[in-house]
Amino acid sequence: MLRRLQLTILGLVLLGTAFGTGEAFLFYLVYLSLLVVGGSYILTRLGLADLEAGYAVGALSGHVGDKLTVTYTVRNTSRIPKPWLEVHNPSSLPGGLPGRAIAVGGRTERSWLVRTPLDRRGHFRIEPLVIRTGDPFGLFESSAAVGNGVTVVVYPRVEALPLWRLPAATVEGARSAPERSFHATPLVTTVRPYAPGDAMNRIHWPSTARQGEIQVKEFELEQTADLWIVLDLDRDCQVGRGDQSSVEVAVRAAASIADRALRENRAVGITVNARQLGQVPADRGSRQRLKIMQLLAAVSGDGAAPLVEALIRTAPRIRHGMTTVVITGSQDPVWVRPLATLRRKGISAVVVTLDQLAFRQAADSTGVHRSLAPALPATPELAATLAQRSRALKHTLSEFRIASYTVVPGRDLGEQLVS
Numbered sequence: 001m002l003r004r005l006q007l008t009i010l011g012l013v014l015l016g017t018a019f020g021t022g023e024a025f026l027f028y029l030v031y032l033s034l035l036v037v038g039g040s041y042i043l044t045r046l047g048l049a050d051l052e053a054g055y056a057v058g059a060l061s062g063h064v065g066d067k068l069t070v071t072y073t074v075r076n077t078s079r080i081p082k083p084w085l086e087v088h089n090p091s092s093l094p095g096g097l098p099g100r101a102i103a104v105g106g107r108t109e110r111s112w113l114v115r116t117p118l119d120r121r122g123h124f125r126i127e128p129l130v131i132r133t134g135d136p137f138g139l140f141e142s143s144a145a146v147g148n149g150v151t152v153v154v155y156p157r158v159e160a161l162p163l164w165r166l167p168a169a170t171v172e173g174a175r176s177a178p179e180r181s182f183h184a185t186p187l188v189t190t191v192r193p194y195a196p197g198d199a200m201n202r203i204h205w206p207s208t209a210r211q212g213e214i215q216v217k218e219f220e221l222e223q224t225a226d227l228w229i230v231l232d233l234d235r236d237c238q239v240g241r242g243d244q245s246s247v248e249v250a251v252r253a254a255a256s257i258a259d260r261a262l263r264e265n266r267a268v269g270i271t272v273n274a275r276q277l278g279q280v281p282a283d284r285g286s287r288q289r290l291k292i293m294q295l296l297a298a299v300s301g302d303g304a305a306p307l308v309e310a311l312i313r314t315a316p317r318i319r320h321g322m323t324t325v326v327i328t329g330s331q332d333p334v335w336v337r338p339l340a341t342l343r344r345k346g347i348s349a350v351v352v353t354l355d356q357l358a359f360r361q362a363a364d365s366t367g368v369h370r371s372l373a374p375a376l377p378a379t380p381e382l383a384a385t386l387a388q389r390s391r392a393l394k395h396t397l398s399e400f401r402i403a404s405y406t407v408v409p410g411r412d413l414g415e416q417l418v419s
Protein backbone atom coordinates (compact mmCIF):
# COMPACT_ATOMS: atom_id res chain seq x y z
CA MET A 1 0.00 0.00 0.00
CA LEU A 2 2.85 2.41 0.84
CA ARG A 3 4.58 1.64 -2.46
CA ARG A 4 1.37 2.18 -4.36
CA LEU A 5 0.88 5.56 -2.67
CA GLN A 6 4.43 6.59 -3.45
CA LEU A 7 4.07 5.60 -7.11
CA THR A 8 0.75 7.47 -7.34
CA ILE A 9 2.35 10.66 -6.01
CA LEU A 10 5.30 10.20 -8.37
CA GLY A 11 2.94 9.69 -11.32
CA LEU A 12 0.98 12.86 -10.51
CA VAL A 13 4.21 14.85 -10.23
CA LEU A 14 5.43 13.43 -13.54
CA LEU A 15 2.10 14.21 -15.23
CA GLY A 16 2.06 17.77 -13.89
CA THR A 17 5.65 18.35 -14.96
CA ALA A 18 4.96 16.99 -18.47
CA PHE A 19 2.02 19.34 -19.01
CA GLY A 20 3.88 22.24 -17.42
CA THR A 21 7.02 21.93 -19.55
CA GLY A 22 5.64 20.27 -22.69
CA GLU A 23 8.73 18.03 -23.00
CA ALA A 24 8.15 15.06 -25.33
CA PHE A 25 10.39 12.83 -23.24
CA LEU A 26 8.24 13.42 -20.17
CA PHE A 27 5.09 12.51 -22.12
CA TYR A 28 6.89 9.37 -23.25
CA LEU A 29 7.48 8.47 -19.59
CA VAL A 30 3.81 9.15 -18.80
CA TYR A 31 2.62 6.81 -21.57
CA LEU A 32 5.12 4.14 -20.52
CA SER A 33 3.95 4.40 -16.92
CA LEU A 34 0.31 4.03 -17.96
CA LEU A 35 1.23 0.97 -20.03
CA VAL A 36 3.16 -0.64 -17.15
CA VAL A 37 0.46 0.09 -14.55
CA GLY A 38 -2.38 -1.03 -16.82
CA GLY A 39 -0.56 -4.19 -17.87
CA SER A 40 0.26 -5.03 -14.26
CA TYR A 41 -3.38 -4.57 -13.26
CA ILE A 42 -4.67 -6.79 -16.05
CA LEU A 43 -2.03 -9.45 -15.36
CA THR A 44 -3.02 -9.51 -11.69
CA ARG A 45 -6.74 -9.67 -12.44
CA LEU A 46 -6.25 -12.60 -14.81
CA GLY A 47 -3.76 -14.36 -12.50
CA LEU A 48 -6.45 -16.36 -10.62
CA ALA A 49 -8.90 -16.81 -13.48
CA ASP A 50 -9.64 -20.37 -14.65
CA LEU A 51 -7.81 -21.92 -11.72
CA GLU A 52 -8.91 -24.99 -9.77
CA ALA A 53 -7.18 -25.78 -6.50
CA GLY A 54 -7.66 -27.94 -3.45
CA TYR A 55 -5.91 -29.82 -0.68
CA ALA A 56 -6.50 -33.08 1.19
CA VAL A 57 -5.31 -33.91 4.69
CA GLY A 58 -4.15 -37.51 5.08
CA ALA A 59 -5.58 -37.94 8.60
CA LEU A 60 -7.35 -35.56 10.96
CA SER A 61 -5.74 -37.12 14.02
CA GLY A 62 -2.40 -38.55 15.05
CA HIS A 63 0.01 -38.98 17.93
CA VAL A 64 3.01 -36.88 18.84
CA GLY A 65 5.87 -38.11 16.70
CA ASP A 66 3.71 -38.91 13.69
CA LYS A 67 3.80 -36.93 10.45
CA LEU A 68 0.85 -35.10 8.96
CA THR A 69 0.56 -35.45 5.17
CA VAL A 70 -1.20 -32.85 3.06
CA THR A 71 -1.66 -33.19 -0.72
CA TYR A 72 -2.05 -30.05 -2.84
CA THR A 73 -3.33 -29.77 -6.39
CA VAL A 74 -3.47 -26.64 -8.59
CA ARG A 75 -4.97 -26.94 -12.07
CA ASN A 76 -4.97 -24.30 -14.83
CA THR A 77 -7.90 -24.86 -17.20
CA SER A 78 -7.06 -21.97 -19.56
CA ARG A 79 -4.37 -21.70 -22.22
CA ILE A 80 -2.84 -18.64 -20.57
CA PRO A 81 0.03 -19.68 -18.24
CA LYS A 82 0.19 -18.51 -14.67
CA PRO A 83 3.80 -17.39 -14.16
CA TRP A 84 3.64 -16.83 -10.41
CA LEU A 85 1.35 -18.28 -7.76
CA GLU A 86 1.91 -18.45 -4.02
CA VAL A 87 0.03 -21.31 -2.35
CA HIS A 88 -0.12 -21.86 1.41
CA ASN A 89 -2.38 -22.93 4.29
CA PRO A 90 -2.54 -20.68 7.36
CA SER A 91 -2.36 -23.04 10.34
CA SER A 92 -2.00 -23.05 14.11
CA LEU A 93 0.25 -26.13 13.99
CA PRO A 94 3.49 -25.46 15.93
CA GLY A 95 5.66 -25.82 12.83
CA GLY A 96 3.07 -24.52 10.40
CA LEU A 97 2.58 -25.85 6.88
CA PRO A 98 5.18 -24.79 4.31
CA GLY A 99 3.88 -22.82 1.34
CA ARG A 100 5.16 -22.95 -2.19
CA ALA A 101 5.61 -20.51 -5.09
CA ILE A 102 4.85 -22.22 -8.39
CA ALA A 103 4.28 -21.52 -12.08
CA VAL A 104 1.52 -23.39 -13.92
CA GLY A 105 1.46 -23.62 -17.69
CA GLY A 106 -1.62 -23.54 -19.86
CA ARG A 107 -3.95 -26.54 -19.44
CA THR A 108 -1.64 -28.21 -16.91
CA GLU A 109 -1.73 -28.99 -13.22
CA ARG A 110 0.75 -29.20 -10.37
CA SER A 111 0.53 -31.56 -7.40
CA TRP A 112 2.85 -32.01 -4.44
CA LEU A 113 2.92 -33.63 -1.03
CA VAL A 114 3.85 -31.94 2.25
CA ARG A 115 4.85 -33.88 5.37
CA THR A 116 5.08 -32.00 8.63
CA PRO A 117 5.94 -33.56 12.01
CA LEU A 118 3.46 -33.42 14.87
CA ASP A 119 5.60 -32.19 17.75
CA ARG A 120 2.97 -31.10 20.26
CA ARG A 121 -0.35 -32.52 21.39
CA GLY A 122 -3.51 -30.46 21.21
CA HIS A 123 -6.21 -29.28 18.83
CA PHE A 124 -4.93 -27.32 15.85
CA ARG A 125 -6.66 -25.54 13.00
CA ILE A 126 -5.80 -25.68 9.30
CA GLU A 127 -7.47 -22.77 7.53
CA PRO A 128 -8.71 -22.77 3.91
CA LEU A 129 -6.10 -22.81 1.16
CA VAL A 130 -4.93 -19.32 0.16
CA ILE A 131 -3.69 -18.62 -3.38
CA ARG A 132 -2.03 -15.29 -4.05
CA THR A 133 -0.62 -13.70 -7.17
CA GLY A 134 0.59 -10.29 -8.30
CA ASP A 135 2.57 -8.40 -10.91
CA PRO A 136 6.38 -8.32 -11.25
CA PHE A 137 6.54 -4.75 -9.94
CA GLY A 138 4.54 -5.41 -6.79
CA LEU A 139 1.90 -2.82 -7.64
CA PHE A 140 -1.16 -5.04 -7.39
CA GLU A 141 -2.04 -8.23 -5.58
CA SER A 142 -4.91 -10.70 -5.83
CA SER A 143 -5.77 -13.58 -3.52
CA ALA A 144 -8.50 -16.15 -3.01
CA ALA A 145 -9.37 -18.71 -0.31
CA VAL A 146 -10.27 -22.22 -1.44
CA GLY A 147 -11.98 -25.02 0.48
CA ASN A 148 -12.93 -25.32 4.14
CA GLY A 149 -10.82 -25.31 7.23
CA VAL A 150 -10.30 -28.51 9.26
CA THR A 151 -9.27 -29.33 12.82
CA VAL A 152 -6.39 -31.71 13.48
CA VAL A 153 -6.22 -33.44 16.87
CA VAL A 154 -2.77 -34.52 18.03
CA TYR A 155 -2.88 -37.16 20.78
CA PRO A 156 -0.05 -37.72 23.25
CA ARG A 157 2.66 -40.17 22.29
CA VAL A 158 2.00 -43.73 23.45
CA GLU A 159 5.03 -45.68 24.62
CA ALA A 160 5.24 -49.46 24.86
CA LEU A 161 5.15 -50.85 28.41
CA PRO A 162 6.20 -54.49 27.90
CA LEU A 163 6.95 -55.18 31.59
CA TRP A 164 4.12 -53.17 33.15
CA ARG A 165 1.74 -55.28 35.23
CA LEU A 166 -1.23 -54.31 37.34
CA PRO A 167 -1.82 -56.05 40.65
CA ALA A 168 -4.67 -58.55 40.48
CA ALA A 169 -7.94 -57.35 41.90
CA THR A 170 -9.69 -59.16 44.71
CA VAL A 171 -12.33 -60.71 42.45
CA GLU A 172 -12.31 -63.92 40.45
CA GLY A 173 -10.97 -63.60 36.93
CA ALA A 174 -8.72 -60.62 37.68
CA ARG A 175 -5.81 -61.56 35.46
CA SER A 176 -4.39 -60.37 32.17
CA ALA A 177 -3.44 -63.77 30.70
CA PRO A 178 -6.45 -65.39 28.95
CA GLU A 179 -7.35 -68.84 30.21
CA ARG A 180 -10.11 -71.26 29.26
CA SER A 181 -12.96 -71.29 31.77
CA PHE A 182 -15.51 -73.97 32.69
CA HIS A 183 -17.87 -71.17 33.70
CA ALA A 184 -19.86 -68.97 31.31
CA THR A 185 -18.38 -65.50 30.92
CA PRO A 186 -19.02 -62.68 28.44
CA LEU A 187 -15.77 -63.57 26.59
CA VAL A 188 -16.64 -66.20 23.96
CA THR A 189 -13.49 -67.32 22.13
CA THR A 190 -14.46 -70.22 19.85
CA VAL A 191 -16.86 -73.09 19.24
CA ARG A 192 -16.26 -76.85 19.32
CA PRO A 193 -18.30 -80.00 18.72
CA TYR A 194 -20.74 -81.01 21.42
CA ALA A 195 -19.46 -83.36 24.12
CA PRO A 196 -21.55 -85.31 26.67
CA GLY A 197 -22.19 -83.16 29.71
CA ASP A 198 -22.27 -79.78 27.91
CA ALA A 199 -25.14 -77.56 29.01
CA MET A 200 -27.89 -76.77 26.51
CA ASN A 201 -27.47 -73.03 27.05
CA ARG A 202 -23.93 -73.27 25.63
CA ILE A 203 -25.06 -74.43 22.19
CA HIS A 204 -24.21 -71.96 19.43
CA TRP A 205 -27.20 -72.35 17.12
CA PRO A 206 -25.89 -70.39 14.06
CA SER A 207 -22.75 -72.58 13.89
CA THR A 208 -24.86 -75.68 14.48
CA ALA A 209 -27.08 -74.77 11.53
CA ARG A 210 -24.11 -74.08 9.25
CA GLN A 211 -22.09 -77.22 10.06
CA GLY A 212 -24.90 -79.69 10.50
CA GLU A 213 -23.78 -80.86 13.95
CA ILE A 214 -24.16 -79.42 17.41
CA GLN A 215 -21.53 -76.80 18.27
CA VAL A 216 -21.01 -75.36 21.76
CA LYS A 217 -19.28 -72.17 22.89
CA GLU A 218 -16.00 -71.98 24.79
CA PHE A 219 -15.24 -69.11 27.16
CA GLU A 220 -12.26 -67.33 28.68
CA LEU A 221 -12.01 -65.93 32.16
CA GLU A 222 -13.28 -62.37 32.20
CA GLN A 223 -10.58 -59.83 32.95
CA THR A 224 -12.41 -58.00 35.67
CA ALA A 225 -9.33 -56.22 37.06
CA ASP A 226 -10.35 -52.99 35.42
CA LEU A 227 -8.50 -49.71 35.73
CA TRP A 228 -9.17 -46.14 36.79
CA ILE A 229 -6.45 -43.56 36.15
CA VAL A 230 -6.22 -40.36 38.20
CA LEU A 231 -3.96 -37.83 36.46
CA ASP A 232 -2.95 -34.93 38.69
CA LEU A 233 -2.04 -31.75 36.81
CA ASP A 234 -1.88 -29.36 39.76
CA ARG A 235 -0.11 -26.24 38.55
CA ASP A 236 2.08 -26.00 41.67
CA CYS A 237 3.73 -29.33 40.78
CA GLN A 238 4.59 -28.66 37.13
CA VAL A 239 8.11 -27.89 35.97
CA GLY A 240 9.55 -27.29 32.51
CA ARG A 241 8.19 -26.91 29.01
CA GLY A 242 8.30 -29.03 25.93
CA ASP A 243 8.33 -32.77 25.47
CA GLN A 244 10.28 -33.51 28.68
CA SER A 245 8.25 -31.27 30.98
CA SER A 246 6.45 -32.80 33.92
CA VAL A 247 3.06 -32.17 32.27
CA GLU A 248 3.96 -33.97 29.05
CA VAL A 249 5.61 -36.90 30.83
CA ALA A 250 2.57 -37.32 33.11
CA VAL A 251 0.13 -37.17 30.18
CA ARG A 252 2.29 -39.59 28.21
CA ALA A 253 2.34 -42.03 31.15
CA ALA A 254 -1.46 -41.85 31.45
CA ALA A 255 -1.92 -42.45 27.71
CA SER A 256 0.52 -45.37 27.67
CA ILE A 257 -1.02 -47.09 30.70
CA ALA A 258 -4.54 -46.62 29.35
CA ASP A 259 -3.53 -47.98 25.94
CA ARG A 260 -1.89 -51.03 27.52
CA ALA A 261 -4.93 -51.77 29.69
CA LEU A 262 -7.38 -51.39 26.80
CA ARG A 263 -5.29 -53.78 24.71
CA GLU A 264 -5.67 -56.28 27.54
CA ASN A 265 -9.45 -55.92 27.23
CA ARG A 266 -9.75 -54.10 30.55
CA ALA A 267 -12.33 -51.39 31.17
CA VAL A 268 -10.53 -48.09 31.72
CA GLY A 269 -11.79 -44.85 33.23
CA ILE A 270 -9.87 -41.65 33.84
CA THR A 271 -10.02 -38.52 35.97
CA VAL A 272 -7.88 -35.51 35.06
CA ASN A 273 -7.32 -32.93 37.78
CA ALA A 274 -6.79 -29.86 35.57
CA ARG A 275 -8.49 -26.45 35.60
CA GLN A 276 -11.74 -28.39 35.53
CA LEU A 277 -12.11 -31.95 36.75
CA GLY A 278 -12.44 -34.04 33.59
CA GLN A 279 -13.76 -37.58 33.82
CA VAL A 280 -14.42 -40.39 31.35
CA PRO A 281 -16.44 -43.31 32.77
CA ALA A 282 -14.88 -46.76 32.58
CA ASP A 283 -15.46 -48.72 29.38
CA ARG A 284 -13.69 -50.99 26.90
CA GLY A 285 -12.84 -50.89 23.23
CA SER A 286 -11.49 -48.55 20.59
CA ARG A 287 -14.19 -45.95 21.20
CA GLN A 288 -13.08 -45.65 24.82
CA ARG A 289 -9.49 -45.27 23.69
CA LEU A 290 -10.53 -42.41 21.43
CA LYS A 291 -12.39 -40.67 24.27
CA ILE A 292 -9.40 -40.91 26.59
CA MET A 293 -6.94 -39.70 23.95
CA GLN A 294 -9.16 -36.75 23.06
CA LEU A 295 -9.31 -35.73 26.71
CA LEU A 296 -5.55 -36.06 27.14
CA ALA A 297 -4.90 -34.07 23.96
CA ALA A 298 -6.64 -31.02 25.38
CA VAL A 299 -5.47 -30.87 29.02
CA SER A 300 -2.73 -28.65 30.39
CA GLY A 301 -0.96 -28.27 33.72
CA ASP A 302 -3.27 -25.61 35.12
CA GLY A 303 -5.07 -27.48 37.89
CA ALA A 304 -6.04 -25.40 40.91
CA ALA A 305 -7.49 -28.10 43.20
CA PRO A 306 -5.30 -30.44 45.29
CA LEU A 307 -5.05 -34.13 44.46
CA VAL A 308 -6.87 -35.19 47.63
CA GLU A 309 -9.99 -33.37 46.43
CA ALA A 310 -9.87 -35.13 43.06
CA LEU A 311 -9.55 -38.51 44.80
CA ILE A 312 -12.54 -37.82 47.03
CA ARG A 313 -14.69 -36.82 44.06
CA THR A 314 -13.54 -39.83 42.03
CA ALA A 315 -13.91 -42.51 44.74
CA PRO A 316 -17.68 -43.08 44.24
CA ARG A 317 -17.06 -43.95 40.56
CA ILE A 318 -14.45 -46.64 41.29
CA ARG A 319 -16.16 -49.97 41.76
CA HIS A 320 -15.14 -53.11 43.59
CA GLY A 321 -12.36 -55.07 41.92
CA MET A 322 -10.79 -52.17 40.04
CA THR A 323 -7.22 -50.88 40.27
CA THR A 324 -6.52 -47.17 40.71
CA VAL A 325 -3.38 -45.70 39.15
CA VAL A 326 -2.49 -42.22 40.44
CA ILE A 327 -0.02 -40.18 38.37
CA THR A 328 1.16 -37.10 40.22
CA GLY A 329 4.06 -34.81 40.95
CA SER A 330 2.70 -33.89 44.39
CA GLN A 331 4.96 -34.73 47.33
CA ASP A 332 2.37 -33.87 49.96
CA PRO A 333 1.46 -37.18 51.65
CA VAL A 334 -1.99 -35.94 52.67
CA TRP A 335 -3.57 -37.67 49.65
CA VAL A 336 -2.16 -41.11 50.51
CA ARG A 337 -4.68 -41.88 53.25
CA PRO A 338 -7.82 -41.36 51.06
CA LEU A 339 -6.17 -43.57 48.46
CA ALA A 340 -5.45 -46.27 51.02
CA THR A 341 -9.07 -46.31 52.22
CA LEU A 342 -10.11 -47.64 48.81
CA ARG A 343 -8.70 -51.01 49.82
CA ARG A 344 -11.76 -51.51 52.02
CA LYS A 345 -13.84 -51.56 48.83
CA GLY A 346 -11.60 -54.21 47.26
CA ILE A 347 -9.73 -51.64 45.15
CA SER A 348 -5.98 -51.92 44.59
CA ALA A 349 -3.79 -48.84 44.13
CA VAL A 350 -0.62 -48.01 42.22
CA VAL A 351 1.15 -44.64 42.31
CA VAL A 352 3.39 -43.16 39.61
CA THR A 353 5.28 -40.18 41.03
CA LEU A 354 7.25 -37.60 39.07
CA ASP A 355 10.67 -36.90 40.56
CA GLN A 356 10.42 -33.16 41.23
CA LEU A 357 14.15 -32.76 41.81
CA ALA A 358 15.07 -34.49 38.52
CA PHE A 359 12.57 -32.43 36.52
CA ARG A 360 13.75 -29.19 38.13
CA GLN A 361 17.40 -30.02 37.45
CA ALA A 362 16.54 -30.85 33.83
CA ALA A 363 14.72 -27.53 33.51
CA ASP A 364 17.71 -25.69 35.01
CA SER A 365 20.11 -27.34 32.57
CA THR A 366 18.05 -26.24 29.56
CA GLY A 367 16.94 -22.88 30.95
CA VAL A 368 13.31 -23.78 30.28
CA HIS A 369 10.86 -23.49 33.17
CA ARG A 370 7.16 -23.44 33.60
CA SER A 371 5.25 -20.28 32.76
CA LEU A 372 2.53 -20.56 35.43
CA ALA A 373 4.75 -19.49 38.32
CA PRO A 374 8.25 -18.08 38.81
CA ALA A 375 10.88 -20.80 38.50
CA LEU A 376 13.00 -21.68 41.50
CA PRO A 377 16.47 -22.99 40.65
CA ALA A 378 17.50 -26.27 42.20
CA THR A 379 19.76 -24.81 44.87
CA PRO A 380 21.39 -27.21 47.36
CA GLU A 381 18.85 -26.20 50.03
CA LEU A 382 15.90 -26.75 47.70
CA ALA A 383 17.38 -30.03 46.43
CA ALA A 384 17.72 -31.29 50.01
CA THR A 385 14.12 -30.28 50.76
CA LEU A 386 12.75 -32.00 47.66
CA ALA A 387 14.76 -35.16 48.38
CA GLN A 388 13.46 -35.24 51.95
CA ARG A 389 9.85 -34.83 50.78
CA SER A 390 10.32 -37.60 48.24
CA ARG A 391 11.65 -39.97 50.90
CA ALA A 392 8.77 -39.09 53.21
CA LEU A 393 6.22 -39.78 50.48
CA LYS A 394 7.78 -43.14 49.64
CA HIS A 395 7.80 -44.06 53.34
CA THR A 396 4.11 -43.18 53.65
CA LEU A 397 3.24 -45.23 50.57
CA SER A 398 5.17 -48.21 51.90
CA GLU A 399 3.38 -47.92 55.25
CA PHE A 400 0.06 -48.37 53.48
CA ARG A 401 1.55 -51.07 51.21
CA ILE A 402 0.87 -49.12 48.01
CA ALA A 403 3.07 -49.98 45.04
CA SER A 404 4.85 -46.96 43.56
CA TYR A 405 7.07 -46.06 40.61
CA THR A 406 9.25 -42.98 40.18
CA VAL A 407 9.55 -41.36 36.75
CA VAL A 408 12.36 -39.03 35.68
CA PRO A 409 12.72 -37.07 32.43
CA GLY A 410 14.80 -38.25 29.50
CA ARG A 411 14.16 -42.00 29.88
CA ASP A 412 11.65 -44.30 28.22
CA LEU A 413 8.61 -45.07 30.31
CA GLY A 414 8.94 -48.75 29.40
CA GLU A 415 12.27 -48.81 31.28
CA GLN A 416 10.87 -47.06 34.35
CA LEU A 417 7.45 -48.68 34.74
CA VAL A 418 8.72 -52.20 35.33
CA SER A 419 6.91 -54.56 37.68
